[in-house]
Amino acid sequence: MKDIKYNHLRAMLSLTKASLKAMTRNPSAVVFNLVFPLIFILVFGFIGGSSFKIDVVFEKNSDTSNHIYRELANNNTINIIKNLDYDAAFSDLEKGRIDAFVNIENSPSGKQIVSLKTTKASPERGSILKMIISEIVNKQNLAFTDTEVPKTELKETEIEGRRYKTIDFILPGQLGFSLLSAGVFGTAFIFISLRQTLVLKRFFATPVKKVYIILGESLSRLIFSIFTSIIIILLGYYIFGFTLVNGFVTFLNMLIVSVIALIVFLGFGFVVSGIAKNESAVPPIANLITLPQFLLAGTFFPISNFPEWLQPVSRALPLTYLNEALRKISFEGAGLFDVWKDIIIMLIWGVVVYAIAVKVFKWE
């Protein structure tokens, strides 16, 4: 008898290869992973526009007991942010998360000086704010026509900043959702179908160990999803001007975070395949997992747009942290270490989900 040691890795890779071939021939896998996210990117990329607020920070020493401050505070489109770390706020200004800094001071000569610092990262909001403030200033000056010199002076500066485009928000969300649905739907469907058609049983008749069947199948999903992620990011970059702050490094970091998240999401798929009795039971259960995340995890709208009672729910979902990590990496140029909190929370989800998967997963 030939007694060459049986190589599980070889068996696993042959399954991975077979699974990849099968996936590329399966239109629904391609549609779910690639076409849907691209359609959403297209639609939302062109429509753009969410609720309009101008985020303004008043500098530390600014005088807030004056007419201009009160006017701005009463303006519905202006959101005054208080109690924050000024260094962090300045870096937010560069990124366009905050639209402007305002400082109102009274000079020794008795003149009121309004300094407005806007950012190139948010030019539209900056110029709207400038219009609002200069209108207030002008009115106020007109009220003091008796003096020749205007009492209030507006000084503007604009800092350099990266422009945050709709695509920079939409693309990471769509990428996240593509990974979630690939992980959950793809895995659940294939394992239920392999179980029901006794393909798994036929595999057990070969010397391969069960765990390598799972690894081989997961590896092929991983490769396929990395491939679709690359396409989504590159199309976003070249066609819609998606921002990759540090170029290739950012691109690579996005892929690494995507892989971590996909491994977690595959766990959801294993759970669904264990719970669902047959293929037709997959969509309702899988939707129960994906749909709330689709809506609440900041895929289309920032979480801060939701009512406050809903935000803790969003803050509990794993997709939220993938989306957040992807956005920080792509637009702010964060490294993997900078998003460690997001990664840890995803990994905690992973531990929980795989613990459940081990309990409910069925082989036959």
Add this chain to the structure above:
Amino acid sequence: MTDNIIEVKDLVKKYDTLTAVDGISFNVRDGEVFGLLGPNGAGKTTTLEIMETLRDKTSGEVFINGLSVDKDQSEIKQIIGIQLQAAGFYPNLYLNELIELFAGLYNVNTDPDELLDLVDLREKRNSKFKELSGGQKQRFSICTTLINDPKLIFLDEPTTGLDPQARRNLWELIKRIKAKGTTIMLTTHYMDEAEILCDRVGIIDHGKIITIDSPDNLIDDLVRSGFERPKQVKLASLEDVFINLTGHTIRDA
């Protein structure tokens, strides 16, 4: 090593309340075709799956080529080939790709076309399993049992649901595999099939083996006991008429 490739001693398999296999013992000799016959629910498939190491037994001993099903499952799997009742294949793959997949799972190098030739399916190499006819599916299923060049193959009701031409075609295939020296363990509901293919059969009912012998001996014993058919046997059967009228050509292409 003994001449018996399968040794089963006092095999018992209990499910919660049901005893599916109730203390059976038998041996299968190297190189023979052994048929396990019995009505539905008699315990055939359970017995087969225990020998294939796909199912745990409650008690008893089973040795395949001298290897214990308790300890040497991986070694056993490397020397046997298994055709399952109604098993499907990985979706969206072509036959030659399915063979490559199994070659990987068995860790062997194989030429898909050579194997497909063996079961007359080379022209279907770029078809999917689900596109095949019933007879072709069974032939392909048997083809995948041969990938690792096994000493022993298990066929669970290989001809169920096939038309007479396809059945005869499959019989020829099974005879060709036997001629290469491979031992074949099969189950069937068709007695004519068992009579033609099997060197020995074991008849099993309610989880027990009632008798084991060659089909010839079993028939002779029955006749000696004074058995007579209520109606005189004709020299041909209706199936002979059917084959005579419709020919041997298989109709699945």
